[in-house]
Amino acid sequence: MRIKALVWVGSPSKLSVSCAVIPAIPAGESYNYSCSGMEGRYVNLIIPGDMKILTLCEVEVYGQGNVAVDGAATQSSVYMDWFAEKAIDSNRGLQQYPLCSSTNHETNPWWRLDLRDVYKISKVVVTNRNDCCAEQINGAEIHIGNSLENNGNDNPICAVIPAIPAGESYNYSCGGMEGRYVNLIIPGDMKILTLCEVEVYGQVPVLKRSFVKMQFNSRVDLTDPSVRENVLKQRIQNVTLHWSQTPKRVIQKVIVAMENNTLEINTVFI
Known part of the structure; x- marks a missing residue:
């Protein structure tokens, strides 16, 4: 049966706009729908009409814009008012002053961008200063990763x-490297790092989900919802787990231990 679903994109300050109409998707397949750079915080799928049912096995949303503009920038030092944020102000600063960032002369000057989330980074675009000293960018390294060790400068090198x-x-291709932090550093003594714009293009990674089949040997009743949720919390930390189905009480083995006139029976739940 062919049921048309509508994909809407919007935000609190803008009316939602239709991105695409889904005429049909074959069973078990994934189809792509281009929204051509539409802006929005919310993505809605709706099937108009009475007595409809909407089932979604996976929805993936990809953005291709410059994600640097929503980040936070810092650098190893600041020359006058050439602040780190001026390298992500969406102005390539071809008139140079005061639209670029710059450090002082120092050892291993660096600039770091916090994207506030982990992205799959496809490319980084760097704009050099337009006056003297264009050679000062020579040898700069672009690092991408999730560590703040050594101010993020120990993360893997993109270019x-x-x-x-x-x-x-x-443009420098990073081939989908994953990371929250983008660093530029010039190794060496008495260096200065000036950046008129840094643009970062990438996608938020799709959440990776794993399914684990577990068998519990328990003395408590895992068919009780409150009990089984506590069991998960006690056994595994910092991971969100959900029961895919209610455990069934199946006695596979009975252990009898006559100590202090007590009968011990272990129940296996699967």
Whole structure:
């Protein structure tokens, strides 16, 4: 049966707009629908009409915009008012001052962007200064990862910048590297790091889910909802778990231990 579903995209300050109409999807398959850069906080799927049912086995949402603009930037030092945030203000700063970030002369100057979430990063675009000293960017390293050890500069390297001509923007492919932090660092003594714009393009990773089949040997009744939820919380920490089905009480083995006139029976739940 062919049922048309509508995909709407919107936000609290904007009316939701239809992105696509789903005429049909074959059983067990996944179809892609392009929303052409529509902006929104909420994604709704709706089937108009009476007596309908909407079943979704997975919904994946991908954004291709510059995710750097929503991040937070910092750097190892600040030259005058050339703050770190000026490298993510959506202005490539070709007039240079005061639209770029810059450190002082120092050892291993660095700039770090916190994306506030873990992204699969496809590319990083770096714009060099447009006046003198274009060679100061030479040898800069782009690091991507989730660690803040050594201010994030120990994360894996995406690319090394050999040179960028004055005022130009170069793209560096990162092949879907995952990370929350994007660092640029120039190794060496008496270096200065100036960035007129850093753009980061990527996608929020799809949540990875695992299914684990477990068998419990328990003295408590796992068919009791409150009891079985406590069992999960006690056994595994920092992981969200859900029962895929209510455990059934199946006695596979009875252990009789006559100590102090007490009969001990272990019940296996599957």
